[in-house]
Amino acid sequence: MMIGRLLHYCSPRARRLVIAELSFVVVAAVLQGIAFLLLVPLLRSLFVGDLDASWGWLIAVGGTAAGYVAASWFASQIGMEASTAVLDSLLERLGDSVVSLPVAWFSTDRTGLITGLATQGAMFVSTMPYAILRQILAGFIAPGTVLVGMYFFDWRLALAMTVMVPIIVIGYRWLSRRIGRGDKAHSVAVAEASNRVVEFARAQPALRTAGEGSIADRLVDQALEDQHNQYRGLLMTGGSAIALFAGLVQLSVTVLLIVGAFLAIGGTVDIAILIALLVLGVRFNEPIVAAGDLGGGVAVAKTTIDRLDELAAVPRLPEPEHPATPTDFGIEFQGVTFGYGGDPVLRDLSFTAPAGGMTAIVGPSGSGKTTITKLIARFYDPEVGTVLIGGVPVPELGTDVIERAVAPVFQDVYLFDDTILNNVWIGNPDLSREEVIAAATRARVDEIVARLPSGWDARVGEGGSNLSGGERQRVSIARALLKDAPVVLLDEATSALDIGNEIVVGEAIDNIRADRTLVVVAHRLQTIMTSDRIIMLDGEGGIRESGSHAELLAAGGAYARYWRERVEAAGWKLTHHD
Incomplete structure (x- = not known):
């Protein structure tokens, strides 16, 4: 009735x-x-x-x-x-x-x-x-x-x-x-x-x-x-x-x-x-x-x-009655298969991102790099296999624990039609204005503010339309800094940025690394080279190679070829700009 x-x-x-x-x-x-x-x-x-x-x-x-x-x-x-x-x-x-x-x-x-x-x-x-x-x-x-x-x-x-x-x-x-x-x-x-x-x-x-x-x-x-x-x-x-x-x-x-x-x-x-x-x-x-x-x-x-x-x-993700506590904030994939309800994007994928280190995910377009970050953030649960944080399967931690522990910074940054300050502040509403500005300054948002008449109180427009892509990403990184989460997921996407914004975003990434587990979908050479661990996907849902930058270069395999191509392309760009 x-x-x-x-x-x-x-x-x-x-x-x-x-x-x-x-x-x-x-x-x-x-x-x-x-x-x-x-x-x-x-x-x-x-x-x-x-x-x-x-x-x-x-x-x-x-x-x-x-x-x-x-x-x-x-x-x-x-x-x-x-x-x-x-x-x-x-x-x-x-x-x-x-x-x-x-x-x-x-x-x-x-x-x-x-x-x-x-x-x-x-x-x-x-x-x-x-x-x-x-x-x-x-x-x-x-x-x-x-x-x-x-x-x-x-x-x-x-x-x-x-x-x-x-x-x-x-x-x-x-x-x-x-x-x-x-x-x-x-x-x-x-x-x-x-x-x-x-x-x-x-x-x-x-x-x-x-x-x-x-x-x-x-x-x-x-x-x-x-x-x-x-x-x-x-x-x-x-x-x-x-x-x-x-x-x-x-x-x-x-x-x-x-x-x-x-x-x-x-x-x-x-x-x-x-x-x-x-x-x-x-x-x-x-x-x-x-x-x-x-x-x-x-x-x-x-x-x-x-x-x-x-x-x-609408089916909700299963939640534990008593959420577990992770021992640390290392991340592990155990035999993960996932495909958005269709053909698998990831197939039997296993790797470890060590706690407190930066792990770079590289590979061809469509190989599942962003999908990995979404599974860590628990936007989805794997169809097969397990994602663990601190040795605990993500479903046993529950969504609330994951949301507190993980700060995602994705390519498609969305800003609310509000001030720059408030768009950063939502990362942690309990902090003072001065603390918010300090965190935003570490992400170089102060440089954006300096050129705007209203400063920190300048409105960013619907979806952040008054800012460039690099500037929107800086605001998003500032949110992650403010949240002070132990795990940061960053879809770097600096390939689409101008050289100035690429350098600034890179410096913001360096600022966010300290004492955090950082998983980066990496495009910037400096980010890849300085990572503690590199996971190179094969484009078919699996891993082609993994290790440190020096180890993979020494192996002379697919990563070494990928690295040489990127360096040559970057060198061509620098010559072109000169």
Whole structure:
């Protein structure tokens, strides 16, 4: 049931408020139905001229109506507070779900999905109890109360109405399912369109060099067109379903009128009661039709709840009940095979990165260098084999221990649209401003700050767009320094940097080495040469050679050839710049 599913995502306070609100709604609807039923004996007493009885019935109607007004007022007041509490609960549960998801889940762009849930979806669901369920409950409970009361006045008219109840219920459920399917498809299209628009905005520097009519333009246009088509389909299917439901409700009125006419012709019904009951029957078809219109809103809210259920159902990485403690921070791979759900990128890979030393990972593109760092950071668990830190398998340490112990610095550095200082500060929010600046200075971020008018309080732009790639990486290295984690993973990627930034990033790496286990996907010759251990991958998921720089050069194998090629290429670059 939709209400039960909503309450599952509510905090205890929000749950109490929603239950209280709906309870008052139910009481108000029942009192409304009773008030209208009391009009039947009131009209009959007026019809026969019994004024004494009329006064009694009028007082009863007035008292019931007053109770209805009071219950409606309480439902309204509690409803507004409940909507705020439900919104807070949904956003909190969404946030908890997002931070507990394995990092691998975010490997594809989920911006549109999360944005939709956090904005329109959560807002719509939070207002549903007050704006939709309240009217649906009133639309069915008040007429239901009248229908039950009709049996006390004329069972034949009541039975005629009762016969139509299953048909109306089936029609309502069909309407909800039909609109729900349409909204689910529309929700997927909206998420895809959001992803494309965000991607289009982020890639503007590259797209402007491609000119108009690029593939990105076509992808955005296609996504928006698909969203438009899905929305148009939702309107058409929803409109036809609502019209059919309204027809079923009107059919019940027709049945009531026909039965009433036969009873009147046969003289077997009190005319005053017949007129009053027919008026009530016609009057209470209107809220049922209105409830049918709003039934689509429940289906739309169900789509959001379904999305939250899907997030909750995403498999999490196993966590230990009692996390182990590593003996040191050396890293070991034992027979690791991993392939992102497809062909293995790493095959039966085994090596050791000694504690307190720097291990460089080199090899051809696509050989699994970055994958190794992601397995150490526990973005994934291996399909086969074990990754250990300090002699303890990573699953026995748990994600929280890994997050505290490991500071990753990857190529795709993301900075928040905030100040330079705050982007470094998130590495350790407990430190003072002076301590943050000191760590950032060690990563040479002070040189970036010196050229900006606002200094440390200069904003970096969305994703760090106001800074160059090398400058963004310096900020990321400063975060790692500030975190002071014993293990640092660095996807150096200095091959894409200008010579000035390459030198500065190299010096920042030297600053981060002290007393840390450093695993570097190395491109810079100085980094490779000064590493304590070098792991050279073979491009087929395994290791071709491993050892120190001097040992591998002396062996005269694949690494020695790789080194000579890099040195010659670097020498050519230096000659070219001269």
